[in-house]
Amino acid sequence: MTMHQICVRHNFESAHRLPHLNDKCKNLHGHSWWVEVTVSAPALGDDGTVVEFGIFKKALRAFVDEYLDHGAMLGDQDPLASVLADHGCKVYRFGASPPRPDRHDGERSRWQAERHATDLAYPTVEAVAVMLGRVARQALQGMLPCAAGAGLGHVKVTETHTNSAHFVPATSGLPPAREPAAAGTPAAGTLAAGTPAVAGTPAGTPATAGTPAAAGIPAAAGIPAQARQDIDPAAPLTRERSRM
Ligand SMILES: Nc1nc2c(c(=O)[nH]1)N=C([C@H](O)[C@H](O)COP(=O)(O)OP(=O)(O)OP(=O)(O)O)CN2
Secondary structure, eight states, X not given: OOOEEEEEEXXXXXXXXXXXXXXXXXXXXXXXXXEEEEEEESSOOTTSOSBOHHHHHHHHHHHHHHHTTTEEEEETTOHHHHHHHHTTOOEEEXXXXXXXXXXXXXXXXXXXHHGGGTTOOSOOHHHHHHHHHHHHHHHHSSSSOBOTTOEEEEEEEESSSSOEXXXXXSSOOOOOOOOOOOTTOOOTTSOOTTOOOXXXXXXXXXXXXXXXXXXXXXXXXTOOHHHHHHTOTTSOOOHHHHHO
């Protein structure tokens, strides 16, 4: 079987520390991280793509820029996590538990992003790759104009020139192929033949205005509402997703 693959990259500046590893890693230190995500599909969509670069990057970047860039990634048990958060610093916690229902909106909103890493105790490079794989996969599911059967290929996260981690999902990463569209009715997430892709308005999916502030997804300009919903960490993780 042939396979098409595309790759997008994004970078972010973030501190982390790994107090359970060696002496060097227990210091709060920063890296210029790179994340690279590939998306695979057995056949190209009607628009000749696996997934349109711009829309996919916007969805991925929205999460990274909002929750990780110029912040700190820490284990939930790390005492620095609450100290930094109490001082207004951006903190993304690995291994965090859901807040009690009576907690304030800010805490609930933070959790919506942190639930991608709830089963990952520490922000190792490997764990960051898993977490960003979940974000990327949710961005892909749903309406993005992508080829039938398109799914997450792999995620590479680089923290230094010498250190990186690859995450490859246990499954192929391909969600079930979408049903072929009835004539004249483009399937969700696919482009109708001959339908030009209008930026931010994928064919077959009405872009509902104004959405997911509640989902913790930044309402970045140009990201289709549905795409933002798709990276909504509040969406329940399926068994398959949680294996990623
Ligand atoms: N498997 C992993 N090992 C280590 C991780 C990790 O995330 N996964 N992280 C660290 C530290 O965070 C540290 O940033 C990197 O440590 P190290 O490579 O030892 O340090 P340098 O980048 O300074 O290495 P040099 O090549 O000597 O410059 C450690 N291990």
